[in-house]
Amino acid sequence: MTSRSPDPLGRRATILDVAAAAGVSRQTVTRAMNGMAGISPATRERVQKLAADLGYSPSRFAKGLVQGARISVGLAIPDLTNPYFPAFASSVVEAATQRHWNVVMDDYGHGTGSSLDAVARLAPQVDALIGYLGEDSDDAQALMGRRPVVVLDYPVSQAAGGISFDYRHAARLALNHLTARGCTNIVYLDSDQGGTAAGRGAAVAAMAAEAGVSPTICHAAPSASAAREAIAVLAAGSNLFDGLLVFNDLMAAGALKALQDSGRSVPGDCAVIGMDGIPLGELVTPELTTLSLNLRTVGRTAVDLLEGLLSGSVPAHSKDASLTLRHELILRQSA
Amino acid sequence: MTSRSPDPLGRRATILDVAAAAGVSRQTVTRAMNGMAGISPATRERVQKLAADLGYSPSRFAKGLVQGARISVGLAIPDLTNPYFPAFASSVVEAATQRHWNVVMDDYGHGTGSSLDAVARLAPQVDALIGYLGEDSDDAQALMGRRPVVVLDYPVSQAAGGISFDYRHAARLALNHLTARGCTNIVYLDSDQGGTAAGRGAAVAAMAAEAGVSPTICHAAPSASAAREAIAVLAAGSNLFDGLLVFNDLMAAGALKALQDSGRSVPGDCAVIGMDGIPLGELVTPELTTLSLNLRTVGRTAVDLLEGLLSGSVPAHSKDASLTLRHELILRQSA
DNA sequence: ATGAAAGCGCTAACAG
DNA sequence: CTGTTAGCGCTTTCAT
Numbered sequence: 001m002t003s004r005s006p007d008p009l010g011r012r013a014t015i016l017d018v019a020a021a022a023g024v025s026r027q028t029v030t031r032a033m034n035g036m037a038g039i040s041p042a043t044r045e046r047v048q049k050l051a052a053d054l055g056y057s058p059s060r061f062a063k064g065l066v067q068g069a070r071i072s073v074g075l076a077i078p079d080l081t082n083p084y085f086p087a088f089a090s091s092v093v094e095a096a097t098q099r100h101w102n103v104v105m106d107d108y109g110h111g112t113g114s115s116l117d118a119v120a121r122l123a124p125q126v127d128a129l130i131g132y133l134g135e136d137s138d139d140a141q142a143l144m145g146r147r148p149v150v151v152l153d154y155p156v157s158q159a160a161g162g163i164s165f166d167y168r169h170a171a172r173l174a175l176n177h178l179t180a181r182g183c184t185n186i187v188y189l190d191s192d193q194g195g196t197a198a199g200r201g202a203a204v205a206a207m208a209a210e211a212g213v214s215p216t217i218c219h220a221a222p223s224a225s226a227a228r229e230a231i232a233v234l235a236a237g238s239n240l241f242d243g244l245l246v247f248n249d250l251m252a253a254g255a256l257k258a259l260q261d262s263g264r265s266v267p268g269d270c271a272v273i274g275m276d277g278i279p280l281g282e283l284v285t286p287e288l289t290t291l292s293l294n295l296r297t298v299g300r301t302a303v304d305l306l307e308g309l310l311s312g313s314v315p316a317h318s319k320d321a322s323l324t325l326r327h328e329l330i331l332r333q334s335a
Numbered sequence: 336m337t338s339r340s341p342d343p344l345g346r347r348a349t350i351l352d353v354a355a356a357a358g359v360s361r362q363t364v365t366r367a368m369n370g371m372a373g374i375s376p377a378t379r380e381r382v383q384k385l386a387a388d389l390g391y392s393p394s395r396f397a398k399g400l401v402q403g404a405r406i407s408v409g410l411a412i413p414d415l416t417n418p419y420f421p422a423f424a425s426s427v428v429e430a431a432t433q434r435h436w437n438v439v440m441d442d443y444g445h446g447t448g449s450s451l452d453a454v455a456r457l458a459p460q461v462d463a464l465i466g467y468l469g470e471d472s473d474d475a476q477a478l479m480g481r482r483p484v485v486v487l488d489y490p491v492s493q494a495a496g497g498i499s500f501d502y503r504h505a506a507r508l509a510l511n512h513l514t515a516r517g518c519t520n521i522v523y524l525d526s527d528q529g530g531t532a533a534g535r536g537a538a539v540a541a542m543a544a545e546a547g548v549s550p551t552i553c554h555a556a557p558s559a560s561a562a563r564e565a566i567a568v569l570a571a572g573s574n575l576f577d578g579l580l581v582f583n584d585l586m587a588a589g590a591l592k593a594l595q596d597s598g599r600s601v602p603g604d605c606a607v608i609g610m611d612g613i614p615l616g617e618l619v620t621p622e623l624t625t626l627s628l629n630l631r632t633v634g635r636t637a638v639d640l641l642e643g644l645l646s647g648s649v650p651a652h653s654k655d656a657s658l659t660l661r662h663e664l665i666l667r668q669s670a
Numbered sequence: 671a672t673g674a675a676a677g678c679g680c681t682a683a684c685a686g
Numbered sequence: 687c688t689g690t691t692a693g694c695g696c697t698t699t700c701a702t
Contacts, residue, residue, distance in 0.1 A: 012481075014679060025689045030681060038687060055481030060459055061399035062679030065694045069396065072439070072460075080428065081614070086421030093415065093442045102460055104407070105440040107428045124395055125407075125437055146347070146390025224618055253618045260620065279416070283559055283588040285595065285620035349695060360673045365697060373671060397695035400678050 013056040021054060022047045033058065071101040073306065074122030076131030076140075079109035082222065082250050083278045084295070085132075088152075091299025092130060099307065119143050128310060130302050133159075135194065148309035148316060150302050153199065161305050161314065161321030163298065167203030170291045170327035174245050174273045175204075175211050177289075177329060181271055183243030185216075187234065189227060189255060191247045192219040200247060200275070215245070222247065224254035231258035242270050243335075249274035253284050256334065271335035275327065286333035293327055301325065348391040356389060357382045368393065406436040408641065409457035411466030411475075414444030417557065417585050418613045419630070420467075423487075426634025427465060434642065454478050463645060465637050470529065472497075483644035483651060485637050488534065496640050496649065496656030498633065502538030505626045505662035509580050509608045510539075510546050512624075512664060516606055518578030520551075522569065524562060524590060526582045527554040535582060535610070550580070557582065562589035563596075570597035577605050578670070584609035588619050591669065606670035610662065621668035628662050636660065 019026040024047065031039040032047035063069065075092055077085045089105065096103045104125055108118035115133045119140040122129060129149045133140045137151045138158035148160035156162035178186055186208075190201045201217070208215050216239065220230035227246065234241070235258060244259075246252035252274030259266050266272050266286055274281060277292025301323060308314030314321050350368075354361040359378065366374040367382035398404065410427055412420045424440065431438045439460055443453035450468045454475040457464060464484045468475045472486045473493035483495035491497035513521055521543075525536045536552070543550050551574065555565035562581065569576070570593060579594075581587035587609030594601050601607050601621055609616060612627025636658060643649030649656050 015681095016679080026680080027682095027690080028688060031688090034681090040687060043687085052480065057480040057482060058459075059400065059679050061396045061404065062694090063459070063681080064396035065394065065400055065679080065696090066681050068694090075440075080421045080425035083418055083421070083615075086415045086418070086424075089421075089440070090415035090442055093440055097441065097456070100456075102439050102441070102456065104437050105410075105424070105428055106432065106437070107425055121432070121435075121437065124393075124398070145387065145392040147392060224614070257618065257620075279559070280418075280615065280618065283592065283615065283619055285592075350697095351695080361696080362673060362698095363671085366672090369697090375671060378671080394695050397678090398697080400680090400695080401697045402678090 012059075013051075013054040015056070015058065018047065018051045018054055018056050021050050071099075071128065071310070072104055072126045073101055073303075074104050074106065074119075074126035074129045074131070076106050076108060076115055076118040076122060076129065076133060078107070078115065078132055079222075080107045081109070082248075083280050084248060084250065084276050087278055087295040088299050091296045092303055093299075095300045095303035099303070101303075116140065116143075128306055130306060137162075148306060150306050150309070152298075152302065156317070156322045160309050160316035161323075163302055163305065163323045163325060165199075165293065166324050166326045167200050168207055170275065171200075171204045171207035171245075172211070173327065173329045174275075174291055175207050175213065177331075177335065178243040178245065178271060178273065179211060179213060181243070181267075181335065183271055184213075185239070185241045186213055186243035186245065187216040187218060187239070187241045189230060189244065189246045189251060190217055190219050191222040191251070193222060204245065216241065220251065222251060224250050224257075227251035227254035228258045228261075229254075231255040232261060235259060235262035235264060244270055244272045246272065246274050249276040249278045249281050249288060249290055252288055252290070252334075253280055256284055256286070256288070267333065267335050273329075273335045277327075277330060281330075281332065289332045289335035290330050291327035292330045293325065298325060347394075348386075348389040350391070350393065353382065353386045353389055353391050356385050406434075406463065406645070407461045408436055408438050408638075409454075409461035409464045409466070410438050410440050411450055411453040411457060411464065411468060412440070412442050412444075413450065413467055415442045416444070417583075418615050419583060419585065419611050422613055422630040423634050426631045427638055428634075430635045430638035434638070436638075451475065451478075463641055465641060468494075483641060485641050485644070487633075487637065491652070491657045495644050495651035496658075498637055498640065498658045498660060500534075500628065501659050501661045502535050503542055505610065506535075506539040506542035506580075507546070508662065508664045509610075509626055510542055510548060512666075512670065513578040513580065513606060513608065514546060514548060516578070516602075516670065518606055519548075520574070520576045521548055521578040521580065522551040522553060522574070522576045524565060524579065524581045524586060525552055525554050526557040526586070528557060539580065551576065555586065557586060559585050559589035559592075562586035563593045564589075566590040566593035567596060570594060570599060579605055579607045581607065581609050584611040584613045584616050584623060584625055587623055587625070587669075588615055591619055591621070591623070602668065602670050608664075608670045612662075612665060616665075616667065624667045624670035625665050626662035627665045628660060633660060 015026045018029045032044045106118040116136040123143045141149045141158040151159040151162035220226040274290040281288035350361045367379045441453040451471040458478045476484045476493040486494040486497035555561040609623045609625040616623035
């Protein structure tokens with residue numbers, strides 16, 4: 001293998017270097033590299049080999065500048081560590097890939113970052129944005145200018161479009177099921193973080209009022225371990241709750257463990273309902289009854305919406321740019 | 336808010352449009368947009384407002400071309416749906432973000448795609464690649480030319496660098512633990528897919544031979560449900576295995592469910608050990624004993640290595656570019 | 671404080 | 687089949 005080893009850091013070879021080495025014009029190099037017509041097989045191969053030897057790869061910037069490159073969408077996600085988000089991300093990536101878009105992923109939960117940091121990082125790199133942006137949604141759209149932002153799980157105001165969830169519907173489903181089961185002492189374990197939490201908590205409160213039940217509300221950080229601890233404390237107390245609705249499936253899984261640790265049987269002593277419908281729910285014991293969202297659908301819907309926004313077939317801020325999806329109650333063992 | 340609504344699809348506003356609208360030179364616009372010195376506050380604000388109204392955002396290509404943009408690394412992953420990969424991806428994203436790199440994510444498991452398709456999509460977009468590339472590793476490096484590829488869980492040959500796992504060590508740990516527990520009839524549930532599977536399977540076989548045990552080998556697709564089914568079938572048979580080592584934690588979780596369904600207690604009737612150490616293991620019942628990898632470390636190591644490769648401080652193909660990480664046995668309840 | 675010129679690396683549109 | 691010209695949108699000089 002002939003190859004000088006060029007400093008990895010130093011200037012990369014350009015098309016001109018290859019052209020010079022081959023003694024041809026840069027156009028010929030273009031033709032060789034892109035499999036275009038109008039070049040003799042001999043030159044093509046010679047050029048290609050030379051290019052490989054020189055370690056030449058075309059600058060995506062130059063190429064993008066002249067050709068207008070494929071769309072890249074930024075995906076801003078709070079925490080890849082909560083299985084909900086990869087499941088969602090996965091479907092976004094899939095739908096994007098089908099359209100020959102690429103997705104630049106940013107997880108802002110890790111550092112101390114806010115979602116706005118993520119957007120700031122993403123904004124110069126992408127043509128559009130999908131994300132769980134919460135209260136930063138408006139600022140995010142400002143940073144993106146005219147480029148569309150699709151906000152998940154937060155009311156669209158400045159954002160071009162968004163997807164919300166009908167939490168009142170979900171809460172009604174869960175509460176009805178619990179009361180129909182005979183639960184009289186219900187607790188709702190909420191996330192202690194704003195944004196989404198507000199939406200879900202408020203809906204649960206409203207629907208509880210409507211159903212004439214008054215659940216105990218408690219809070220924990222949105223992780224399995226925090227939920228486990230919170231429920232452990234609660235279960236150790238005198239509260240003999242017999243129904244538990246949890247902010248999300250991950251937390252519900254933690255709650256299940258705590259209940260089990262405390263010797264309460266599920267659903268015998270206490271029925272448990274999660275929210276999200278992630279695959280994890282089928283792996284825990286007892287298997288988790290949950291308000292399920294088809295994550296595949298959510299991701300696909302977000303990308304479809306974005307496509308509409310990008311093409312102009314869906315006007316930004318229009319009614320069609322604001323979608324609402326509904327949860328469905330999946331009965332498994334825990335309730 | 337003054338704003339003509341420009342066709343979303345049509346040509347985006349350029350710096351020249353803004354300059355014309357403001358009646359200044361493009362240079363002044365640059366200065367206004369980038370907060371540079373040498374411009375009166377008045378003009379700056381006027382230009383900024385105009386830019387916003389026109390929906391102007393600078394072309395990342397033009398900018399990248401002239402400035403040399405931040406590094407983007409491609410991340411090629413087989414299946415975001417297996418919790419192992421998001422956990423890994425998460426740490427890569429974190430480490431990359433700290434370096435002001437961005438990561439373009441591609442999940443090739445979804446479609447019928449091979450990892451090479453993912454690399455082909457990624458190659459024109461990125462400066463470097465990290466991925467679970469298996470047998471496509473060499474071709475991937477070819478597609479990337481001189482740009483470094485860090486391969487995970489597969490021997491480095493053409494790739495610039497890689498991270499492998501010491502499966503013989505892992506297998507020894509597990510087998511020793513199982514035999515020390517008194518297991519005499521051990522089964523190894525392998526993935527039915529090549530690549531990584533080969534490495535793990537071979538290591539288990541080798542270490543079993545060394546330990547003088549001869550496990551039953553069975554195969555399933557690398558998903559919880561496939562594993563569950565495979566173990567259900569096995570458990571229904573006459574094989575009274577008392578130790579089960581599983582290809583990964585996800586499959587182990589499925590196996591646990593199957594054992595439970597079949598009425599065999601874990602670890603009483605059968606001890607179970609998983610591999611990977613994903614958080615899921617703590618949520619299942621009984622909690623999963625596993626050969627754990629610190630995923631956070633794996634991701635960070637991959638990014639560190641890539642940084643070395645990129646800067647030239649670690650020569651491609653060198654000894655230092657080939658790292659090996661070891662699993663650690665975490666004892667929980669299942670074995 | 672502002673403007674003019676040059677050029678980043680590539681490909682499209684024409685020559686020849 | 688190959689080479690020449692132009693120009694993508696931006697920032698860097700270097701003037702003014």
